[in-house]
Amino acid sequence: MTARIIGGYSLQNRLLIAVSVLLTVFLGLTGAVLDRAFRNSLETGVAEQLQVQIYVLLAAVDEAGGNFYFSGNLREPRFSQLNSDLYGFISSADDGELLRTASALDISYDSLGLGYDLAIGETGFGRLQMAGRGEFFVSSYAVTWENRPSPIQFSVLEATDTFEIEVANFRSSLWSWLGGLAVLLLVLQLLLLRWGLAPLRRLARDLKQIETGQSEVLDTSYPRELSAVTQNLNLLIQSERKQQSRYRTTLADLAHSLKTPLAVIQGELGGDAEARSQSRIVQEQLDRMNQIVSYQLQRAVSAGSASTLARQVSVADAAAKVGRTLEKVYADKPVTIALDIDNAFNFLGDERDLLEILGNLLDNACKYGHGNVAATAVLESAAPPRMLLRVDDNGPGISPADRDRVLQRGVRLDTLAQGQGIGLAVVVDIAASYGARVSIGDSALGGASITVVFDNIRITD
Template sequence: MRRQLSIRARIVVGAGVVLTVFLLLAGYALDRTFTDNIRSAHYQRLQSHVYLLLAAAELDAGGGLAMPAGLAEPRFSLPDSGLYANIANPGLKEEWQSLSTLGLDVPFLRQLEAGEWRFTELHVGGRTYLAAAYGVKWATGPRAMPLTFAVSEDEREFRREIGQFQRNLWVWLGGAAVVLLLAQTALLGWGLTPLGRVARELRRIEAGEQARVQGVYPVEIAALTDNLNGLIEHERARQMRYKDALGDLAHSLKTPLAVLRSALAEPATLAQTVTEQVGRMDHIVQYQLARAAASGSAQLAPPLAVVPVARRILDSLAKVYRERELAFELAADPHCVGRVDEGDLFEILGNLLDNAAKWAGSRVRLSLSNEGRALRIVIEDDGPGIADPSAVLQRGMRADERVPGQGIGLAVVADIVAAYGGDLDIGRSEQLGGAAIRLRLAK
């Protein structure tokens, strides 16, 4: 049989996938945010270099550029330093470039409108530059000269900072993912420990080393273990009932068989003896089958609506006892339920109501109610009552031989009630004056 992934494996795999996706998205967001911030910081530095050029620039009497031999930023004076400057004077078709541009084809922004700032990336010769430029109107004498101050920076420094951040970011995120997965696996193992204990106890039960689940478990599992214990006890009780029924059946049939065997020596009374003993054996067999078939407590069964079952039985009995004009009364909450097998409920109500109808003068009353988690059943009649309650609970015993019956109904009911962990009481009805049978089936 193909096995599915264990709960532990499912949770670990699912958590790993979710954590991986989360960290990837978080890393991507952090990387994009850091990249944008670093780019913004580089543009701000380029802007400050533009201001440096503005402070250092001068125009001579003819409007030509006059720049000092050195600038405050030393990288402008170092060839191929990565930082480059350009001042365009389109009026005189001249440009000034920093010494760092010697021998290089560095791109610059030119001819911007006065007061216009521009920040962008420029590409040339397979290299990328971050560029900033500012356009001004420079007044010199009676005229104003349009100038564009531009600074370009090799993107390698920018990429180096981004690369270092990305390496650190993914190393730390990967380490955090490993630590979180290990911690989650450890916590998961601790959290699933009770399930492992339950599984081990069930294996010991299967091996016959213990009779029931004995451990104390968290509330989420306690209901399961309680139901498992109930199911185990229910199954053992069922097996015991079958075993006892077979043993009792074999024991009970010994006497009728012995009587039949001895009757063979008396042909004159053989027919009568055979009839009596066959009837007795039939009663014994019916009783033992009914007792063995009792389902017992059904903790895992859904709640059963008991009123419809009661109405069906009362309607059937009303037809059976139509000639006696008996009044069958039902007093019950329409929402009354019980965790009881429907067949067992038919057996209980059918036997008790039929007995009540046999003895009743004119009225039979059935009351159904829920008391906490238990189902309470009361059956009353206006007959003579039961003089010896303990006797009628014994197999084959009847309160009056003149009333037809097999004498096993109440005994079967008593066995079923005991299987449900309930109790049965036989007394006298205060309202109707006859017998009152009160029983409770635990849920």
């Protein structure tokens, strides 16, 4: 069973990204609207405050002999402080500047560019840029003054520094709160997504348990939205297992049907020595047919058996079972089979496939060895788990020239080495269906060493 890379995207990440984009846009627009509303509200407040300052000037200004003067102390101290960033001017279109507050003594009135387009009783509010002093708010109010033909315009200027500081503080506070709120909402959304998608993760875990042989079917206690899926998956699992069983039964019947006529023919050929000599060619062809039938049937039975619906099989128990059987079969030789396989190794697949692999390898070792056979299993890699199974014998071994040929997939039967090609070809086919790799080397016992590396392994405590 080869390692699979799970591709595609994550539903949780997809939803989280979508919500994050939506939340960013929504909070961004909300912040922009609130920022604009605060600025407008603050500017309105400034305009109202400057209008009050104009009324202060109106209450304190008097005229004598055509000259304007402040008849009393201004209630706003900044009007009396030089460079206090609050300045007052009284002017008219005919006479120009008529009076200014003490705070504006060093300001050139002509450089301000104040216009006289206000009607009597009308108020104007805006901004102007004062050279060397920055930006100012300006509020103007036109009134009628006794017998003067042109309106008198009262203007108050105030620097925007305080306004900008308040806006900056509000903006900093606003975005800090909105940022914190966004993080909180994203965390809550992530928790909600994990809770909402928990049944899907549970379904994936249950499917993995079926794949590794820890479970037979899916649980039925799923949400309504997934119940139809799980029921259909259970039906599919049951159908696949029934189909595998039918395949094996049909192939077993086919094997019996083919072997029986062949056995009858072989029996009829077994006469006296002269008859056996005359039918030698026929007998060789019958033996070859038997080998072909055995090989192709074993190959068909193992084909597709590396199902994702695997069961967990103890490698040590399977090897012990095969070892006990072969020691009885080769009782007259005699054969010693040494097993060194940890009980923690579990094969994820069909038990019959594992028994077929072990049976062929150990049977060849017993048949062509000189009595000493060893089967060992070691952990080659822990993550992912990978087991190396090796069967050694003390026989003549397999020559390097024949190793690639007997393991090559798709090699025809008549090109295999006599007596050992069939078993190894079956091992290669079954191992390949599970993604395992087979190799041949020299054994420390003096004979052949057959190594199979499995990836479909589970380690238990």
